[in-house]
Amino acid sequence: MTSLVMSLVMMTSVQVRGQMKQERNPKVKLKVDRQEVEIRQGMTVAALALAMDKDSDHVLEALLNTSVDLDSLEPDSVLEDRWIKEAVTRSGMKFRWAKLSTSRERPKQDAQRRPPADPSLLVGRPPVVTIMGHVDHGKTTLLDSLRKSQIVSTEAGGITQHIGAFLVQLPTGEKITFLDTPGHAAFSSMRARGANATDIVVLVVAADDGVMNQTVESIQHAKRANVPVIVVVNKCDKLQADPQRVKQELLAHDVVCEEFGGDVQAIHVSALKGDNLLALAEATVALAEVLELKADPSGPVEGLVIESRMDKGKGPVTTAIVQRGTLKRGCILVAGKCWAKVRFLFDENGRTVPGAGPSAAVEVVGWKDLPSAGETILEVESEQRAREVVEWRSHEEEQVKLREEQNAIELKQKLHLEEYHRERERLTHLNWRQRRTALYRANKSVFSMRPSEKTQSDQLSLPLIIKGDVDGSVETLLNILESYDAQQQCQLEVVHFGIGDVSENDVNMADTFGGSIYGFNVAASRAMQQLAARRGVPLRLHNVIYKLIDELKDELSSKLPPLVSRNVVGEARVLAMFDVTVGKKKVPVAGCRVQKGQLDRRLKFRLIRGRETIWEGSLAALKHHKDEVQMVKVGMECGLSADDDVDFRAGDIIECFEELDKPQVTSWDPGF
Numbered sequence: 001m002t003s004l005v006m007s008l009v010m011m012t013s014v015q016v017r018g019q020m021k022q023e024r025n026p027k028v029k030l031k032v033d034r035q036e037v038e039i040r041q042g043m044t045v046a047a048l049a050l051a052m053d054k055d056s057d058h059v060l061e062a063l064l065n066t067s068v069d070l071d072s073l074e075p076d077s078v079l080e081d082r083w084i085k086e087a088v089t090r091s092g093m094k095f096r097w098a099k100l101s102t103s104r105e106r107p108k109q110d111a112q113r114r115p116p117a118d119p120s121l122l123v124g125r126p127p128v129v130t131i132m133g134h135v136d137h138g139k140t141t142l143l144d145s146l147r148k149s150q151i152v153s154t155e156a157g158g159i160t161q162h163i164g165a166f167l168v169q170l171p172t173g174e175k176i177t178f179l180d181t182p183g184h185a186a187f188s189s190m191r192a193r194g195a196n197a198t199d200i201v202v203l204v205v206a207a208d209d210g211v212m213n214q215t216v217e218s219i220q221h222a223k224r225a226n227v228p229v230i231v232v233v234n235k236c237d238k239l240q241a242d243p244q245r246v247k248q249e250l251l252a253h254d255v256v257c258e259e260f261g262g263d264v265q266a267i268h269v270s271a272l273k274g275d276n277l278l279a280l281a282e283a284t285v286a287l288a289e290v291l292e293l294k295a296d297p298s299g300p301v302e303g304l305v306i307e308s309r310m311d312k313g314k315g316p317v318t319t320a321i322v323q324r325g326t327l328k329r330g331c332i333l334v335a336g337k338c339w340a341k342v343r344f345l346f347d348e349n350g351r352t353v354p355g356a357g358p359s360a361a362v363e364v365v366g367w368k369d370l371p372s373a374g375e376t377i378l379e380v381e382s383e384q385r386a387r388e389v390v391e392w393r394s395h396e397e398e399q400v401k402l403r404e405e406q407n408a409i410e411l412k413q414k415l416h417l418e419e420y421h422r423e424r425e426r427l428t429h430l431n432w433r434q435r436r437t438a439l440y441r442a443n444k445s446v447f448s449m450r451p452s453e454k455t456q457s458d459q460l461s462l463p464l465i466i467k468g469d470v471d472g473s474v475e476t477l478l479n480i481l482e483s484y485d486a487q488q489q490c491q492l493e494v495v496h497f498g499i500g501d502v503s504e505n506d507v508n509m510a511d512t513f514g515g516s517i518y519g520f521n522v523a524a525s526r527a528m529q530q531l532a533a534r535r536g537v538p539l540r541l542h543n544v545i546y547k548l549i550d551e552l553k554d555e556l557s558s559k560l561p562p563l564v565s566r567n568v569v570g571e572a573r574v575l576a577m578f579d580v581t582v583g584k585k586k587v588p589v590a591g592c593r594v595q596k597g598q599l600d601r602r603l604k605f606r607l608i609r610g611r612e613t614i615w616e617g618s619l620a621a622l623k624h625h626k627d628e629v630q631m632v633k634v635g636m637e638c639g640l641s642a643d644d645d646v647d648f649r650a651g652d653i654i655e656c657f658e659e660l661d662k663p664q665v666t667s668w669d670p671g672f
Helices: 001-025 045-052 056-062 081-090 139-147 186-195 213-222 243-251 277-291 383-425 432-448 453-454 469-482 504-513 526-535 545-559
Strands: 036-039 096-098 128-133 165-167 175-180 200-206 229-234 266-269 302-311 315-324 330-336 337-344 360-366 376-380 461-466 493-497 514-522 539-542 565-583 585-600 602-609 611-616 619-625 631-633 637-642 653-662
Touching: 001 514, 036 045, 036 081, 045 056, 045 081, 056 081, 081 096, 096 461, 128 139, 128 213, 139 165, 139 200, 139 229, 139 602, 165 360, 200 213, 200 277, 229 277, 229 360, 243 266, 266 277, 302 360, 302 469, 330 383, 337 383, 376 383, 376 453, 461 469, 461 545, 461 602, 469 493, 469 514, 469 545, 469 637, 493 504, 504 514, 504 526, 514 545, 526 539, 565 637, 585 619, 585 653
Parallel strands: 036 096, 128 175, 128 200, 200 229, 229 266, 461 493, 461 514, 514 539
Antiparallel strands: 165 175, 302 315, 302 376, 315 360, 330 337, 330 376, 337 360, 565 585, 565 653, 585 631, 585 637, 602 611, 602 653, 619 637
């Protein structure tokens, strides 16, 4: 019994000692995730290094003590499969063979325009007429006279800021849809959009001014869109009016009026007094009859977004021209990457309308997002189909961006490889060990530089937040800012742009980037103004575009350092040199006579010998006879000594000058 107990105790003690030994020496294998490298046949040294995220010399080091002749290998040398696997394995990585993958192409789900309609279904439609011309030549006044209403008073500064679309019914019963486009240089893109949506262009030219810059631009838009032109010579009631000169000037731009043997009708009018407007209407109707304008009023709707804006009560709103079909409440529309279920349709007077046929201009309410001006509107059968179209278009846009980014990456890699080869060319006589040592020494300072030192820059910058009331306004502002060509003075960067009133997000973003908010035809609530003031964010709101640009130019100029100009106050000639003992030190003093102006001890001086400036600085002393003086005038003699040790010589010229700070102005000229 005793022996049994003893054996049990011994077994237990052995087990305990075993457990303690295991605890002291645990044999637990830690799982290490090794980098996986995708390899393929026929890889070069450079390609394998890129796949391993290493440089070419690392691959050569990995193949040390193998039968590979390392000195014969170059970055573009092709490796055998076994050496590719060997290099990866020796680098502590895993390899897998690349597979040829074929990506499935996504089925096209875009909405398309319908094929041309059967001629038997076509019916006559009103012409879409665009009023074009130079700023202040009377385009809006002409429209006012035609529709017997006042628009000029509602436009800030008397300049049309947006495209306006109006249906005008003439006394004879015919209907014409007019598009009023801005005449200012900044609105070129909006005018181009107007020409692309129109059947006839009415070119307004002032009889006293003649053909101007925007007149020529409007002619070019009409030609590009292949649209016929009617010339309206306005302001014929003025004393200095010369309609004949206007028509002759138009000949230089291939606009040949009927009296010169061409086919362009020219109507002399006075929009302000309403003279001869009936003749213009008749000419428009006659040209429309010749063009035989017809459209299919049945089937799914097709149209064009003329303008888009955010309305506080209605949400996203677009002004649209219907080109085919009849637009009604409940229609499902797609434009770009946005879709809508039409809730309301409004005419130009803000009244709801049940429907809009071809050539009608209406405001559409019911968009989920805000489409861009110029987008094509297409009707689809259901909301699900609209979502499919928008999703597919977004996917396509993403793919385009990815391809662009991939091309940019490949270009950067190509440039990097070219630079790599150029560096290696001068080291071709060295073996790979010597090359690595030489490259390390050459790049040592670059690698040791801190990232902050690499990116640090003293370049001035002005970040901008742009807000506009409608899509066209924002587009116009961005187009103007694209012409900015003074980046060497101050960097101009648009960090955000959008439609609608200034929001808290805009103020926060401007505060983060240290920028300014510029708003066109938008408002900022009192709370937003107070928030911007607390954060020190400049908030600049305008309703006339050239005033906004003027203030932006002023802000850019205020960021520039002042230009220092030198104004010479006096000039003296050194007659003789002598030394004066001050304490134990001898100070050189120049005896001078003032030839021009006066010498003022408080200002700066320079010593000119021949055409070279020898010294520049301040005076230690200025004396007239034995008296210390502040100023010595023309014709007087004086003695002066400099703060520094200066070698004055007889015949030298000493100039006294003052430095003036002159505000620097930005060199950017947007054409306003």
